[in-house]
Amino acid sequence: MKRIIWATGAIVVVLVLVIGGIYAVSTSRLTARHEVTPPTLSIPDDPESIVRGEHLLTLSKCGECHGEDLAGKVIIDEPFLARLSGPNLTPAGPLGSQSDADLITAIRYGLSVEGQPLLGMPTAEHFHFSDAELVAMIAALRALPPVERTVPPQKVGLLFRALYLAGEIELVGLEQVDIHGPRPDPVPAEVSLPYGAHLARTGGCYSCHGEHLAGGPMAGAPPDFPPASNLTPDASGLAEWSEVDFVRSMRQGIRPDGSSIDPAMPWRYTQAMTDAELSALWLFLRSVSAAPYGQH
Ligand code: HEC
Numbered sequence: 001m002k003r004i005i006w007a008t009g010a011i012v013v014v015l016v017l018v019i020g021g022i023y024a025v026s027t028s029r030l031t032a033r034h035e036v037t038p039p040t041l042s043i044p045d046d047p048e049s050i051v052r053g054e055h056l057l058t059l060s061k062c063g064e065c066h067g068e069d070l071a072g073k074v075i076i077d078e079p080f081l082a083r084l085s086g087p088n089l090t091p092a093g094p095l096g097s098q099s100d101a102d103l104i105t106a107i108r109y110g111l112s113v114e115g116q117p118l119l120g121m122p123t124a125e126h127f128h129f130s131d132a133e134l135v136a137m138i139a140a141l142r143a144l145p146p147v148e149r150t151v152p153p154q155k156v157g158l159l160f161r162a163l164y165l166a167g168e169i170e171l172v173g174l175e176q177v178d179i180h181g182p183r184p185d186p187v188p189a190e191v192s193l194p195y196g197a198h199l200a201r202t203g204g205c206y207s208c209h210g211e212h213l214a215g216g217p218m219a220g221a222p223p224d225f226p227p228a229s230n231l232t233p234d235a236s237g238l239a240e241w242s243e244v245d246f247v248r249s250m251r252q253g254i255r256p257d258g259s260s261i262d263p264a265m266p267w268r269y270t271q272a273m274t275d276a277e278l279s280a281l282w283l284f285l286r287s288v289s290a291a292p293y294g295q296h
Pocket residue numbers: 056057060061062063064065066075084085086087089094095103106107112113117118119120121122126137154
């Protein structure tokens with residue numbers, strides 16, 4: 001009897017230490033302060049820049065997390081996992097009182113006005129937007145019609161913290177890029193391989209299709225998500241596809257054999273890509289090395 005009590009006591013102590021450890025280590029990373037010096041950029045307000053910015057906000061799928069009208073949305077709310085919500089990005093929300101530098105810092109570096117990580121923001125994608133693209137996006141945000149909506153604050157549960165520390169889910173996008181490193185040279189928007197690579201990077205193809213674009217199950221995806229497809233010119237990928245097939249898949253969500261692509265593939269957003277953007281992206285996808293399905 002005594003032994004059982006001792007053993008139970010020991011297990012409880014170990015559990016408390018492990019849980020306490022997970023909270024302590026994850027909190028220090030999730031709330032760490034980062035210093036960056038955002039560039040001084042002037043935000044345009046001409047209609048052409050605003051239209052360009054709206055297009056980029058669509059291709060970046062901001063609406064997936066901030067709501068279709070960008071006025072805020074609860075992304076996930078599960079007790080042991082997390083509650084994550086994309087704040088209201090219209091002028092009626094917190095952005096209304098933030099400076100342009102605050103917005104540059106939030107979008108490019110994934111940092112809040114307090115200099116702490118914005119949890120769940122895909123900074124590994126946004127970081128690659130050029131200055132011109134970034135200011136056009138901010139111009140479009142500033143021009144949104146104001147919508148009153150408040151979302152609940154973020155809360156990260158034990159399981160999400162453990163998965164985050166184990167490297168299974170990415171909660172802090174800025175940890176995946178060198179936010180203090182040099183900025184890449186801007187790429188002209190034209191039908192070219194470098195621009196296709198830029199569109200793949202900023203369009204988030206890597207975050208679902210993997211670092212080699214070879215597809216496979218996605219870490220941290222909801223259980224009803226199918227694995228991502230192989231986008232490389234491998235036999236298990238797009239080897240047999242033509243550009244016309246690719247454009248149809250990105251605009252209508254249909255494969256060459258007529259089957260539909262699951263809406264987990266965000267073709268609702270990629271359908272907004274222009275002919276030139278899709279041609280550039282196809283040029284790029286044709287240039288990557290063929291990799292077997294699921295290669296990491
Ligand atoms: C995968 C989900 C996701 C996507 C996609 C996303 N965001 Fe966010 N964003 C969030 C979450 C979650 C927060 C709140 C994070 C926090 O408070 O820790 C946030 C916060 C922000 C903030 C800070 C708001 C504030 O209250 O200070 C800005 C600005 C922002 N996002 C802009 C954008 C823009 C612009 C895009 C598209 C280019 C975008 N986001 C795409 C999830 C996302």
